[in-house]
Amino acid sequence: MRFGRAIALTGATVLVAALTACGGGDDEGGGGAGKTLNVLIGANTQYPEEFAAWQKSISEKFKAQTGAEVKFEQFASANDELTKIQTSVVAGSGPDVYAVGTTFTPTAYSTGAFVKLGDEEWKKLGGKEKFVPATLGISGPDEQNQVGIPWVSRPFVMAYNTELLKAAGIDKPATTWDELTAQAKQLTKGDQYGLAIAYKDNFDPWKFVWGMSTQAGNPLVDGKTAKLQDPTVKKAYETYFGWLTTDKVVDPAAIGWTNPQAVAAFAKGKTGYFALTTATAVNSLDSGAVKGKWAFTLLPTVPPGATSRPGNGVEAASILSGDNLLVADYSKNKDLAFEYVKLVTDQEVQLDYYKKFGNLPANAAALETLKSDPKLAPLTEAAQKSVATPFTGAWADIQLALTNVAVQTLPDLAKGPVSAATLDTRIAEAQKKAQSSLDRAK
Amino acid sequence: MASRKKVSELQRPLWLLTPGGLLMTLIILIPLLLAIWISFIDLDQYTLRRWVEAPFIGIGNYVESFESGLPKSIWLSVSFAVLSTAVTVPIGIAAALVTQNAYRGRALVRAVFLIPYVLPSFVVASVWRTMLQPDGIVNETLGLGSTLWLSGSNSYWTLVLVEIWAAWPFIYLMALAGLQSVDNEVHEASAVDGTTWWPKLTRVILPYLRGPVLLACLLATLNHINNFTLPFVLFGAPAPDDVNVMPMLVYVTSFQGLRFGLSAAMAVLSLVLIAIPLYAYLRAVRLDVDK
Numbered sequence: 001m002r003f004g005r006a007i008a009l010t011g012a013t014v015l016v017a018a019l020t021a022c023g024g025g026d027d028e029g030g031g032g033a034g035k036t037l038n039v040l041i042g043a044n045t046q047y048p049e050e051f052a053a054w055q056k057s058i059s060e061k062f063k064a065q066t067g068a069e070v071k072f073e074q075f076a077s078a079n080d081e082l083t084k085i086q087t088s089v090v091a092g093s094g095p096d097v098y099a100v101g102t103t104f105t106p107t108a109y110s111t112g113a114f115v116k117l118g119d120e121e122w123k124k125l126g127g128k129e130k131f132v133p134a135t136l137g138i139s140g141p142d143e144q145n146q147v148g149i150p151w152v153s154r155p156f157v158m159a160y161n162t163e164l165l166k167a168a169g170i171d172k173p174a175t176t177w178d179e180l181t182a183q184a185k186q187l188t189k190g191d192q193y194g195l196a197i198a199y200k201d202n203f204d205p206w207k208f209v210w211g212m213s214t215q216a217g218n219p220l221v222d223g224k225t226a227k228l229q230d231p232t233v234k235k236a237y238e239t240y241f242g243w244l245t246t247d248k249v250v251d252p253a254a255i256g257w258t259n260p261q262a263v264a265a266f267a268k269g270k271t272g273y274f275a276l277t278t279a280t281a282v283n284s285l286d287s288g289a290v291k292g293k294w295a296f297t298l299l300p301t302v303p304p305g306a307t308s309r310p311g312n313g314v315e316a317a318s319i320l321s322g323d324n325l326l327v328a329d330y331s332k333n334k335d336l337a338f339e340y341v342k343l344v345t346d347q348e349v350q351l352d353y354y355k356k357f358g359n360l361p362a363n364a365a366a367l368e369t370l371k372s373d374p375k376l377a378p379l380t381e382a383a384q385k386s387v388a389t390p391f392t393g394a395w396a397d398i399q400l401a402l403t404n405v406a407v408q409t410l411p412d413l414a415k416g417p418v419s420a421a422t423l424d425t426r427i428a429e430a431q432k433k434a435q436s437s438l439d440r441a442k
Numbered sequence: 443m444a445s446r447k448k449v450s451e452l453q454r455p456l457w458l459l460t461p462g463g464l465l466m467t468l469i470i471l472i473p474l475l476l477a478i479w480i481s482f483i484d485l486d487q488y489t490l491r492r493w494v495e496a497p498f499i500g501i502g503n504y505v506e507s508f509e510s511g512l513p514k515s516i517w518l519s520v521s522f523a524v525l526s527t528a529v530t531v532p533i534g535i536a537a538a539l540v541t542q543n544a545y546r547g548r549a550l551v552r553a554v555f556l557i558p559y560v561l562p563s564f565v566v567a568s569v570w571r572t573m574l575q576p577d578g579i580v581n582e583t584l585g586l587g588s589t590l591w592l593s594g595s596n597s598y599w600t601l602v603l604v605e606i607w608a609a610w611p612f613i614y615l616m617a618l619a620g621l622q623s624v625d626n627e628v629h630e631a632s633a634v635d636g637t638t639w640w641p642k643l644t645r646v647i648l649p650y651l652r653g654p655v656l657l658a659c660l661l662a663t664l665n666h667i668n669n670f671t672l673p674f675v676l677f678g679a680p681a682p683d684d685v686n687v688m689p690m691l692v693y694v695t696s697f698q699g700l701r702f703g704l705s706a707a708m709a710v711l712s713l714v715l716i717a718i719p720l721y722a723y724l725r726a727v728r729l730d731v732d733k
Contacts, residue, residue: 089490107700110487202678202679252576252588253588256592397698400699403680407680408682410594411590
């Protein structure tokens, strides 16, 4: 028995020693020279080589400015990043700067592990006014409690086939959801479809439902109350499913598509609209049959069933999408961290990043210079008209519950329109999950 | 006599177990104890930062597990695992018998049989996912219209089918190993007795396979229950209700819902629930006792 305890004690000691060793990367003391700043950043699978080159050039710039090194660490998926945040938060050591997705920012905020930005911090970054106002929408629950510094934005837009629209006699892309449905009907004939929708995507469905509801005046969360059983949500689901079942303007195979599959389908040049995409799809579109025959346009901003937005409706052209930078509270290199963030949010670096990777600048002056390009105009407009999803630690659960309604409904859609009763039951279930998650929110 | 035995027991060089024991403690025991501890506290994204101070809520997480779909997930996992094993055993044994006797091209057949086993799970799932699209090659070849394989109740059978496809070579390998251990004398003796192939197979050869195949069944069933990659890549998260197997439920609860305490309780519960039949089974087939 004593032997067993000795082993356990040794094991624990080794574990602690190992953990301490892991945390040993932080340097203490002042001055940049000889220090290393650790930055956690999402891997770029589309342009890995260019991304490595970009990291190298930033490291050199940063070294010239501060004398300190930047060490980039990449994560492959949001889950990898979450695990990294978890372990770093628990251990109190890890990366100094994190790049996190906008919709994940509330979750990161709820851990309380990141520096809240006061006037002094914003000043170090070159002032709040340096950023596109809309991009600050998901930096924190309110102005006094912001943690996220906008880095890049990837607003959602629609792509449309200019030739097909012209051939159908449509001179202007739709600006209301009803108009979109009507045009899609006009465009559907033979082997040609009006809309490409990724019904089996794990993220797309909730974006439609949130957008349509928000435009109709229901942002889904009101303080601590989930409002999923509001008629606006049901209407949104009915419209979204209806394209496939009642309007029949979507390829029946779309019931199995994820977003990249929908991009591929649209790229073949036989679809009028691709309803939810962003700047990073440009290359895929340009390498397909649709090359030279497509353009971006804003997603409709008038809710289904209406010809104008109701008084309390919000002109939400897109969810606020992109990446924020967060400085870790435990960091011993906070000043360096802010210098790094300032560097990568400056106009020149932001424009360079856009040219290499197609992510729009969060820097207002940088975005302004892109406005003159007519091809980009819808994207820059969408970036300015992006609206933040509700800032609550429960959002991850709500998003999951909304998507789950679509996931469980797919087999019904294959048989025809989903009955109101079935939809009500599924929405009620989502409401229950969303509310219970909100009840836990602190 | 008794005292001598005691001395020899004391003199056993138990200290030689230290490296292994240390590793076991580090890799299995400490994380297991941590998981059990976490299952009793209310650990989520709000309490993560001061996890030592996270409120102790006793069996709260366990009670909630039962209300958030764990029983159904356990049923799905167990039925899926048992079904997959039951189907793969005859296939695996038959394949082993087919490659037992030497013939031209046997090496090639053996190599081909191993392909599903050596492919990474991720690749297997991605390829099947592509083939099973509504307008994919499976529906097209079989003329099934746009049958949905990856959503709704069909998804359960898809999971079983793909698992069988990927897992039968394991049984095949174990059965092959068993066949190799059949002595030449046994073959000669049955030839001398003039036994025809069927009685020889069922009365002479198969009893030799009992041990290895039972062990294979046990390992395969546990592998099926623990398989996360296959359902995750095939169906994505959130998964259709019909394939919300235990690993998927724990994953979603932990990494998308961020309820670490709740998911730890689910994991501990599933461990206990698997351990009970496992223990009974091990006793029954006496795999854990020396012959």
